[in-house]
Amino acid sequence: MMELKNICVRVPGENNRTLLDQITVTLRRGEVTLLLGCTGSGKTTLLQTMAGLKTPDSGVIRLEGEPMWRDGRVPQSVLLQTGLVFQFPEQQLFAHDIKREMLYSLRPYRLNEDDCEQQIEDSLAHWDPPRGDQGERRFHLERSPFALSGGEKRRLGLALGEVTKPDWMLLDEPSAGLEAHSVKLLFGSLDKQRMSGGAAIIATHDLDTFLPYADRVLLLKEGRLIADVTPLELHAHPELLLQAGMGLPPSMRLAEQLRAAGIAFPYPAMTAEEMAEAIIRSGGQKAAAAEHMHDTKEMPEAIPDYDDSAQFQQPTAASVPSNEAYSALDPRLKWVLYVLLVTAAMLQQDWLGLTLTLIPVAGALAVLPRQMLTGCIKLMKPLVLFFVLSTALSGSTITTGEGGIQLGFSWIQAEGTLLNLYRLFIVTLASLWFSLTTPYGRMVEGLNWVLAYGRKIKLPVASFALAVSLIFRFIPMIWSEWQRFSLIVRSRGKAALKPNTVRIRDLGPLIIPLLMALFQRAEDMTIAMEMRKVRENAALGARSSLLVWSRRDTRIGIIGLLVFALLVSMRWF
Numbered sequence: 001m002m003e004l005k006n007i008c009v010r011v012p013g014e015n016n017r018t019l020l021d022q023i024t025v026t027l028r029r030g031e032v033t034l035l036l037g038c039t040g041s042g043k044t045t046l047l048q049t050m051a052g053l054k055t056p057d058s059g060v061i062r063l064e065g066e067p068m069w070r071d072g073r074v075p076q077s078v079l080l081q082t083g084l085v086f087q088f089p090e091q092q093l094f095a096h097d098i099k100r101e102m103l104y105s106l107r108p109y110r111l112n113e114d115d116c117e118q119q120i121e122d123s124l125a126h127w128d129p130p131r132g133d134q135g136e137r138r139f140h141l142e143r144s145p146f147a148l149s150g151g152e153k154r155r156l157g158l159a160l161g162e163v164t165k166p167d168w169m170l171l172d173e174p175s176a177g178l179e180a181h182s183v184k185l186l187f188g189s190l191d192k193q194r195m196s197g198g199a200a201i202i203a204t205h206d207l208d209t210f211l212p213y214a215d216r217v218l219l220l221k222e223g224r225l226i227a228d229v230t231p232l233e234l235h236a237h238p239e240l241l242l243q244a245g246m247g248l249p250p251s252m253r254l255a256e257q258l259r260a261a262g263i264a265f266p267y268p269a270m271t272a273e274e275m276a277e278a279i280i281r282s283g284g285q286k287a288a289a290a291e292h293m294h295d296t297k298e299m300p301e302a303i304p305d306y307d308d309s310a311q312f313q314q315p316t317a318a319s320v321p322s323n324e325a326y327s328a329l330d331p332r333l334k335w336v337l338y339v340l341l342v343t344a345a346m347l348q349q350d351w352l353g354l355t356l357t358l359i360p361v362a363g364a365l366a367v368l369p370r371q372m373l374t375g376c377i378k379l380m381k382p383l384v385l386f387f388v389l390s391t392a393l394s395g396s397t398i399t400t401g402e403g404g405i406q407l408g409f410s411w412i413q414a415e416g417t418l419l420n421l422y423r424l425f426i427v428t429l430a431s432l433w434f435s436l437t438t439p440y441g442r443m444v445e446g447l448n449w450v451l452a453y454g455r456k457i458k459l460p461v462a463s464f465a466l467a468v469s470l471i472f473r474f475i476p477m478i479w480s481e482w483q484r485f486s487l488i489v490r491s492r493g494k495a496a497l498k499p500n501t502v503r504i505r506d507l508g509p510l511i512i513p514l515l516m517a518l519f520q521r522a523e524d525m526t527i528a529m530e531m532r533k534v535r536e537n538a539a540l541g542a543r544s545s546l547l548v549w550s551r552r553d554t555r556i557g558i559i560g561l562l563v564f565a566l567l568v569s570m571r572w573f
């Protein structure tokens with residue numbers, strides 16, 4: 001049994017926007033439960049919270065009576081019971097070949113070799129049955145998962161979800177990109193899950209496929225649970241779907257049309273077969289229905305208002321957060337401040353000057369939301385380690401004398417290196433602050449505005465814009481790849497880690513996909529920017545109606561200039 005009590009999840013920084021609001025529900029084994037809701041209603045967030053990947057800000061989750069979260073992390077014994085198939089299949093793939101993908105998922109279960117091979121074989125036999133005239137199979141163990149098509153990647157993701165035989169199978173949009181044949185395989189897998197006493201929770205928009213199959217439906221709206229019903233009850237109350245902001249699926253629209261045409265259409269008819277049978281049984285009314293459907297293209301207006309019947313949970317007070325509180329600085333100001341700071345850091349020649357330059361950067365970082373700040377600190381740790389090692393190497397001395405070879409350390413030798421690394425550290429921190437606090441599009445807009453002045457004096461600003469845009473694009477990309485990998489390590493590697501952390505031993509497999517993603521992104525962006533004629537300067541200098549310079553920006557700009565003047569004047573003291 002999985003019990004969620006008053007679960008709330010918020011986004012730090014975005015005015016503490018609420019993603020999940022007081023979710024209370026108990027899920028049982030042996031059931032297939034659907035999570036429904038319009039886009040952005042919180043289905044993926046809820047699924048990840050159930051998988052122990054998202055930390056609830058408040059509330060409690062218990063799995064088989066035990067609290068899921070202990071001391072800021074989910075114990076491996078709990079993670080081993082759940083299996084999450086991600087919404088986008090490529091998000092969970094990283095290994096060189098399919099066999100390694102399978103073994104990575106199975107490793108935490110510490111099975112013996114035979115059992116491991118058996119489970120891989122069972123899963124692949126199910127998800128990769130022989131196809132075509134030649135009985136061809138796609139999932140050869142030595143094949144790269146990245147050489148598969150989108151639908152094949154999805155099937156491989158589902159095979160990876162099944163290979164570990166989790167008690168709690170959590171599937172995010174599992175039918176997206178699957179043809180009917182593969183959906184049948186999915187049902188086969190869900191049958192097995194149900195019969196073995198396990199549970200499946202499926203976030204989906206594909207109501208026609210899953211409603212007839214499911215035992216239970218949870219309906220989300222703006223992070224709130226507004227209904228907990230059976231599929232049959234949902235068919236009888238289509239207004240719930242409308243209330244959740246979703247349209248009706250074709251099957252329910254058809255049923256409504258037929259009812260509106262006066263055909264006694266029974267509520268249990270949900271599948272194509274059941275519907276066909278109901279229509280045939282209605283006999284003489286068929287012709288009338290066909291005529292009515294031909295005439296009417298819109299939904300009948302006869303759908304009753306949502307009633308307050310006790311079986312449905314009532315929506316609580318609206319919790320839609322307001323966006324207005326998050327008023328960012330103008331990106332042009334940020335560019336100016338950034339350039340001033342980097343220039344000031346470059347001009348400093350001693351420790352005191354650099355430390356004074358660090359103060360405004362540290363101040364700007366200190367007011368970031370806590371989660372972002374923790375992320376920055378995590379990114380900085382390997383950098384600091386690199387600085388320490390570089391300094392140690394640059395200060396190392398080797399002398400040969402009568403006593404043989406002697407190793408030593410020269411502080412004078414090391415100091416120059418350390419000073420330069422300190423400068424680099426400050427510039428990196430400033431870049432991090434800039435890229436974390438500014439959406440990429442606004443950053444480029446601000447840059448275009450600033451560079452327009454360079455263009456006027458015939459500077460080669462277009463290539464500079466391209467290079468700077470790429471660099472700033474990479475910083476959040478590295479961070480998002482890091483987050484993705486942490487999800488893999490925790491969900492598939494079953495590591496009892498705090499969110500956004502990975503194990504040292506997982507760093508090796510992280511590097512290759514990260515570099516590949518960076519190269520791919522560089523190529524995509526170069527093409528996109530060329531297509532948008534950045535090289536011909538068409539975009540440069542374009543005045544954007546989105547950039548609004550406020551009085552506060554002017555005040556901060558003046559303070560920035562004064563601090564810059566102060567820092568530069570340090571050189572002469």
Ligand SMILES: Nc1ncnc2c1ncn2[C@@H]1O[C@H](COP(=O)(O)OP(=O)(O)OP(=O)(O)O)[C@@H](O)[C@H]1O
Nearest residue numbers: 011014019037038039040041042043044045046203
């Ligand atoms: N890391 C994040 N930072 C900020 N907002 C987020 C984050 N993750 C999700 N959100 C927001 O939370 C809301 C719910 O997202 P979620 O992915 O759970 O929705 P969903 O119901 O699964 O949507 P879809 O059907 O489109 O996949 C969205 O408005 C989304 O923008």
